[in-house]
Amino acid sequence: MTDTTYHLPPQISFSQKLKNSLFATPFDFFLTLICAALFALLLYWFIDWAFISSIWRAEDEPLCKEASGACWSVIDARHRIIFFGLFPFEEHWRSTVACVVMIATIVASCVPWFWTAIRLSALWLIGFSIFYILMHGGVFGLSVITPERWGGLALTIFIFAAVSIIGMPLSIVLALGRRSKLPVIAKLFGLFIDFFRSLPLLTILFTAAVITPFVLPGWLQGDKLYRVIFGFALFFAAYQAENIRAGLQAIPLGQDEAGLTLGLKYWHRVSRIQLPQAFRNSLPSIVNQFVITFKETSIVTIVGFFEILASGSAAFGTGKWTVHYIEVYVFIGAIYFIFVFSLSRYGAYLERKLRVGHV
Amino acid sequence: MSETVDNQGVQAVTMTNVNKWFDDFHVLKDINLQVADGEKVVVCGPSGSGKSTLIRCICKLEDHQKGTINVLGTELNDKVANIDEIRREVGMVFQQFNLFPHMTVLENCTLALTLVRKKSRKEAEAIAMQFLEKVRIPEQSVKYPGELSGGQQQRVAIARSLCMNPKILLFDEPTSALDPEMISEVLDVMVTLAEEGMTMVCVTHEMGFARRVADRVIFMDEGEIVEQNTPQEFFDNPTNERTQLFLSQILQH
Numbered sequence: 173m174t175d176t177t178y179h180l181p182p183q184i185s186f187s188q189k190l191k192n193s194l195f196a197t198p199f200d201f202f203l204t205l206i207c208a209a210l211f212a213l214l215l216y217w218f219i220d221w222a223f224i225s226s227i228w229r230a231e232d233e234p235l236c237k238e239a240s241g242a243c244w245s246v247i248d249a250r251h252r253i254i255f256f257g258l259f260p261f262e263e264h265w266r267s268t269v270a271c272v273v274m275i276a277t278i279v280a281s282c283v284p285w286f287w288t289a290i291r292l293s294a295l296w297l298i299g300f301s302i303f304y305i306l307m308h309g310g311v312f313g314l315s316v317i318t319p320e321r322w323g324g325l326a327l328t329i330f331i332f333a334a335v336s337i338i339g340m341p342l343s344i345v346l347a348l349g350r351r352s353k354l355p356v357i358a359k360l361f362g363l364f365i366d367f368f369r370s371l372p373l374l375t376i377l378f379t380a381a382v383i384t385p386f387v388l389p390g391w392l393q394g395d396k397l398y399r400v401i402f403g404f405a406l407f408f409a410a411y412q413a414e415n416i417r418a419g420l421q422a423i424p425l426g427q428d429e430a431g432l433t434l435g436l437k438y439w440h441r442v443s444r445i446q447l448p449q450a451f452r453n454s455l456p457s458i459v460n461q462f463v464i465t466f467k468e469t470s471i472v473t474i475v476g477f478f479e480i481l482a483s484g485s486a487a488f489g490t491g492k493w494t495v496h497y498i499e500v501y502v503f504i505g506a507i508y509f510i511f512v513f514s515l516s517r518y519g520a521y522l523e524r525k526l527r528v529g530h531v
Numbered sequence: 532m533s534e535t536v537d538n539q540g541v542q543a544v545t546m547t548n549v550n551k552w553f554d555d556f557h558v559l560k561d562i563n564l565q566v567a568d569g570e571k572v573v574v575c576g577p578s579g580s581g582k583s584t585l586i587r588c589i590c591k592l593e594d595h596q597k598g599t600i601n602v603l604g605t606e607l608n609d610k611v612a613n614i615d616e617i618r619r620e621v622g623m624v625f626q627q628f629n630l631f632p633h634m635t636v637l638e639n640c641t642l643a644l645t646l647v648r649k650k651s652r653k654e655a656e657a658i659a660m661q662f663l664e665k666v667r668i669p670e671q672s673v674k675y676p677g678e679l680s681g682g683q684q685q686r687v688a689i690a691r692s693l694c695m696n697p698k699i700l701l702f703d704e705p706t707s708a709l710d711p712e713m714i715s716e717v718l719d720v721m722v723t724l725a726e727e728g729m730t731m732v733c734v735t736h737e738m739g740f741a742r743r744v745a746d747r748v749i750f751m752d753e754g755e756i757v758e759q760n761t762p763q764e765f766f767d768n769p770t771n772e773r774t775q776l777f778l779s780q781i782l783q784h
Contacts, residue, residue, distance in 0.1 A: 430629035430688075433590050434643035434695060435618045444642060448633050526633075 222502075233492065246496040247503050250487035254504065257323015257478035257486070266314065267326045270306040273299060274329050282518055284525075296337055303330065319397040323478035325507065331401060331469045331479065336462065338405035343412035347450075348442060350417055368410035373471055376403045381475035400475055408465050415457040419450030452526045459519030463512050480504060542601070543568045543699050543730045544589055549598035551584060558584045559595065560754040566699075571731045573741040573762075576751035577777060582734045585751065586701045589732070590621045603698060619647075622692030626704040628684045630676035630691070636663065637672040640691045648695070655694075662690040666720050682713030686720055693724075700724065702733040736781055742766065750774045 184192075194204045225241030227233070230249035247254075256267045277299030286292050307326065310316040322330070349361030368376070380403030381396050393399065423446060431441035451458065473482040484504045488497045544566040551559040558581045566572050574582045587593040588600060591607060591614050600607040602617045630639050640659035644650045650658065663669045666686035676684050685705055692700060702721070706714045718740050725731060725744040735741070741748050741762050748765040750758045750773075758771045769775045 424627070424629070426625055426627050426629035427631065429592050429623075430625065430631070432592060433618060433621070433623040434691070435615065435647040436643055437646075440646045444646070445631055449631075452633065 236496070242499050242502070243496050244499060246488060246493050246499050250493060250500075253324070253487045254480065254483050254500070255324045255326070257327060257483040258321045259323055259326070260315075260317060260321070263309075263315065263317060266306045266309070266317075267322075267324070270303045271326045271329055273302045273306070274326075274333055277303075278329075278333060300333075300337075319395050322397070324483040325480050327472075327477060328466075328469050328479040331404065331472060331477075332466050334401045335404045335408050335465060335469075338402065339408035339412060339465075342405065342409035343416055344447065346409055346413035347416040347420060350413065351420060365410045365413050368406050369414070371407075373404070373407050373468060374474060376407050377471060377475050379403065396475070397477065400472055400477070404465075404469075404472075408461070412458065412461050415454045415461055416447075416450055418457070419452070419454030420446055422453045423449050455519060455523055455526065459516060459522075463515050466511055466515065467508065480507065542566065543570070543603060544732070545599075545601040546585075546588075547599045547601075549588065549595045549600060551581075551588065551593065551595045551597075558754050559588070562598070562754075562756060564749070564756065566730065566732060568698075569728050569730055570746045571725050571729075571744050572733070572747050572749060573745040574732065574734045574749045574751060575736055575738075575741070575777070576757075580751040581754040582751045583703050586623075586703055586732055586734055589699075589701060590618055590623050592623075619695070620698045621701060622695055622697030622699070623701045623703065624685070624688050624692055624705050626707050628676070628681075628688045628708070630684055630688055632676050635673055635675055636668070636679070636687050639676070639687060640694050643691075644694055658694055659690070662693045663687070665693065665723075666690045667716075680713060681709045682716045685709065685713075685717045689717075689720055689724075699730045699732070702731065702735065704734050704736075706735065706737060738766065738782065750777065752777070 195201045221241045223241075225239055226244055227236050227239050227241070228244045228248065230245045233243065233245040233249070236243035236245060252261070252264060255271075256264050259267045277295060280286055280295055280299075281292060286295055305311060305314070307322055307330070308317060308319070346361055346365055350358055350365060352358045352361070377400050380399040384399055385393055427445055427449065428441055431445050436444070469479055470481040472479055478486065481504060484500045488494055488500045542565050544564065546562050546564040549559055549562040549564075550557070562585060564585075574585065576582045584593055588595050589602060589607075603620050605613050605616050607613060607617055630636075631642070634642065637656060637659055640663065641650075641652070641655035644655035644658055645652060648655075660669055660672065663672055666689055668683055668686050668690070671679060671683060671687070676687065679687065689705075705721070706717050709717065714737070718737060721731070721733070721740065722744055731744075733740075733745075745762045747759055748762050749756055750765070750769075750771070752773050758765070758769065758774045760769075765774075766778065769778055
């Protein structure tokens, strides 16, 4: 052991790597230079527009005509509409707290400590209850605010969270059902999944919002918002079920056989052996579906809900603000980016974490 | 825990006129086989001869379509209670190990102890460590299967089966997926088990192992049991010409 020489691979310095990949030939040098210049120019324009030549305060709005940069006055003046929609002005604190609670719930359920059935259900039960009590009111001296008046960021987050929470368990049931050994069950679940996948989301939401009241008895209808969320959840579940099924298909048959010979019951084989591996196998597409769903919440505008994008349109929809739609869209874009980027970073973290011990 | 060899009267496994088809393909033809309690049986034969299917039928990983299988006095049929009862007493070790890749070695061993045997976590871990020591791998208990060599994985798989305290252990080509230098560490464990009196049915081509521990060697070809005998007689005086051909092929090298 003592006089063993270790042969290390030749070390390449960072500058050397940079040189090899960017400046290897005169043509590479030329290309690198052009791209860097273009990028720098774009970055400069954006920073100048957004931060240097921009107007920030609402009362400075008259200066906007002269300024070459962004007019953030519109955000300063109208951010409450963007965040809260038609929610009564003096109750905005309720919507704010509700939003914070819901985001905290989502973040908490990303922490591995909460990943047991009991903790997760307790967390969401509490999170949703607080959100609902704050938004809807009617107890603890809070005035009643019906879902038609909910809006903005709070509504977007609520729809996203509710769709995920209803859709996720449903998607697991659908995926398992489609893999049932009984042909009748497998066919039925397959038909259900394919039916909802073949319909455009718009059609489903429209049906849920407008047509079901004609078909369902009054006591079953519920509020329009809940019907829309349920329809959305079915759509989400149909897609997510196929992602999970792909993950299940990738598990070698021997895994289930090992479970069988150890005497494990169906539910234990599914919950302890199959699903954990299926989730790991199809994590990228599962996270992807959440990202898509977050962005698709904007479609509920069509059936008359003021989620954040619709509230944004309302924000620049009047008087002197109409010219500043770019600023509003950039602002809303940034909000979407924060959520979606966090989601995908979290997905990447999960992939790294779950890779440990993978064969 | 270990069975005594002297109660030869009790049959661990009795297969009577067992037939099985995969669609039109007749994999098992009128199989009659009795394995006594404490007996070690080695099953060999060319690939596709039905030997794996035979032992997979014993723990109902495959259904047989005709004939009867009786395991430790329980009839193996479609009754869930019977299947559960038999799987409780029969352990299986696979060619591909089939360890759960997302669990540590220790978790692989304790899973069924806690869920099926309803042991507390502490008890389960104590039992698991005891068997991991038996297969000489306790120091790997916190690792994941993917971090172990093939031989180590297979020993963990054996420990995992042993945790359930089976009366019969089935081995489906346990060393066929291993690199040559790892075969002996697995066979050593199997020899120890055999010496302790475990009832074993092994599908294997390890003829040295068969000679050393088997009470009986069974040769299968095209879904039939062609010949069975003590290892001594089987290897030195095979009577059937198909057996002779097979032995000449595998012992050539």
